[in-house]
Amino acid sequence: MxxxxxxxxxYLILLILWFAGDRESAATEVQVINSGRNGQNSRQFVExxxxxxxxxxxxxxxxxxxxxxxxxSRNAVELLEYSANIRTLIERSHSNGIQLILIxxxxxxxxxxxxxxxxxxxxxxxxxxxVKDYVNEVLKLGEELKVPVINLYQAYEERGQIGELETxxxxxxxxSGRKDGVHPTAEGYAVIAEKVYQQIMKQPNLPKRIVCxxxxxxxxxxxxxxxxxxxxxxxxxxxxxxxxxxKGNAD
Numbered sequence: 001m002x003x004x005x006x007x008x009x010x011y012l013i014l015l016i017l018w019f020a021g022d023r024e025s026a027a028t029e030v031q032v033i034n035s036g037r038n039g040q041n042s043r044q045f046v047e048x049x050x051x052x053x054x055x056x057x058x059x060x061x062x063x064x065x066x067x068x069x070x071x072x073s074r075n076a077v078e079l080l081e082y083s084a085n086i087r088t089l090i091e092r093s094h095s096n097g098i099q100l101i102l103i104x105x106x107x108x109x110x111x112x113x114x115x116x117x118x119x120x121x122x123x124x125x126x127x128x129x130x131v132k133d134y135v136n137e138v139l140k141l142g143e144e145l146k147v148p149v150i151n152l153y154q155a156y157e158e159r160g161q162i163g164e165l166e167t168x169x170x171x172x173x174x175x176s177g178r179k180d181g182v183h184p185t186a187e188g189y190a191v192i193a194e195k196v197y198q199q200i201m202k203q204p205n206l207p208k209r210i211v212c213x214x215x216x217x218x219x220x221x222x223x224x225x226x227x228x229x230x231x232x233x234x235x236x237x238x239x240x241x242x243x244x245x246x247k248g249n250a251d
Contacts, residue, residue, distance in 0.1 A: 030208060036216060059099060059209050062218075064103045066105035066138065067217060087141060099203070101148050101150065103150045103196065104149065104153045105135055107156050108127050112179045132153060148199055150196060155191060171183050186230040189223055193232040193236040
């Protein structure tokens with residue numbers, strides 16, 4: 001009996017080591033493709049899904065967006081259509097055998113948004129409240145269709161100091177010299193990358209190719225130049241590379 005237990009224990013340890021090694025090997029092969037486009041809404045995501053997502057043959061799609069749908073008066077999409085568009089993207093991903101993670105929109109600085117978009121568009125509703133309606137719709141869809149959702153709105157609301165402080169996770173006049181109020185700072189993008197990374201690492205099989213599909217928040221507005229890239233997809237890739245380096249040093 002004791003010899004059988006010893007064999008089983010050894011087998012279990014070997015299995016764990018093999019699994020850990022297999023994940024490390026998979027992490028070295030991860031590719032992250034940034035398919036964010038400035039100013040776009042969910043209708044445009046559907047239109048370019050074949051070209052900017054499926055054509056890359058991903059194992060996983062991280063789908064963001066919702067900000068332009070909600071508060072861009074020049075390119076908004078009503079909530080019912082937004083919901084239908086996200087549902088379409090989920091179903092098309094799954095029908096192609098692709099895993100999906102949804103990330104919600106983040107809060108905005110109302111005073112800045114109202115300087116660029118007419119108050120009449122919001123019909124008495126605060127821009128940030130309108131964004132939250134779209135966030136709630138994504139949360140409902142995730143629950144209904146059994147798709148993991150990362151609630152970035154909640155994370156930013158709790159810790160991101162939304163407003164005009166220099167420490168805010170949203171670009172503002174104090175921390176970036178711009179009355180932006182919509183796009184994250186480099187630190188804010190890092191938070192998105194970390195949360196996406198944590199969600200991916202929960203999966204038994206790591207994806208080899210990840211497409212991040214979304215708007216300017218996926219693209220990395222304000223932190224992406226020819227010289228450097230602090231967008232969340234770029235920082236996500238660095239987290240996988242750090243995982244491999246850390247494990248290599250430990251070995």
